[in-house]
Amino acid sequence: xxxxxxxNLYVLPFGGKPRKLTDGVASFFHGWSADGSMLLFTxxxxxxxxxxxxxxxxxxxxRLTGDTLxxxxxxxxxxxxxxxxxxxxxxxxxxxxxxxxxxAIQITDDGMQNQSPHVSPDGNYVAWLQLRPGGGTGVQDAAxxxxxxxxxxxxxxMNFQGNRGSFTMPVWGDKNHLxxxxxxxxxxxxxxxxx
Numbered sequence: 001x002x003x004x005x006x007x008n009l010y011v012l013p014f015g016g017k018p019r020k021l022t023d024g025v026a027s028f029f030h031g032w033s034a035d036g037s038m039l040l041f042t043x044x045x046x047x048x049x050x051x052x053x054x055x056x057x058x059x060x061x062x063r064l065t066g067d068t069l070x071x072x073x074x075x076x077x078x079x080x081x082x083x084x085x086x087x088x089x090x091x092x093x094x095x096x097x098x099x100x101x102x103x104a105i106q107i108t109d110d111g112m113q114n115q116s117p118h119v120s121p122d123g124n125y126v127a128w129l130q131l132r133p134g135g136g137t138g139v140q141d142a143a144x145x146x147x148x149x150x151x152x153x154x155x156x157x158m159n160f161q162g163n164r165g166s167f168t169m170p171v172w173g174d175k176n177h178l179x180x181x182x183x184x185x186x187x188x189x190x191x192x193x194x195x
């Protein structure tokens with residue numbers, strides 16, 4: 001709901017009435033825990049927000065971070081971890097913490113801007129958007145990076161033209177398919193015309 005700039009989270013059961021979960025402070029939904037019991041949300045603005053969780057059945061919110069340098073939180077499928085991007089180390093990098101907000105560890109440290117991590121449905125991979133530092137917010141050279149959780153190997157999955165909006169929505173269709181928005185021009189079709 002947006003009313004005078006205030007955004008709250010609601011749960012709408014099928015055939016039921018909306019149930020308000022947050023109150024009065026701008027809240028931005030980011031995801032459900034796999035068991036459906038918790039919602040993960042941010043307060044603040046992109047790159048300068050803190051994370052909170054709230055039971056989907058209603059109840060008290062729990063603040064998970066307190067240094068307002070974060071965005072893009074997402075639960076792992078087992079609900080034990082949250083992957084996110086943070087500038088707490090000086091530039092936007094990928095981090096992981098336990099679901100209660102403790103034990104944060106930095107996953108990337110490569111001099112690039114790494115953001116919007118998304119965990120595969122089976123929990124085996126984490127994909128994120130990588131941009132060059134200083135590239136601004138416009139369309140630019142971008143890449144999707146892929147972490148194998150099992151062995152910690154990170155590889156480039158795809159290079160393309162994009163921006164932060166290219167990889168912010170839920171991106172995994174299943175454990176083998178990712179979706180993204182690319183701004184690359186496709187080659188013109190040859191319609192058989194002679195020049």
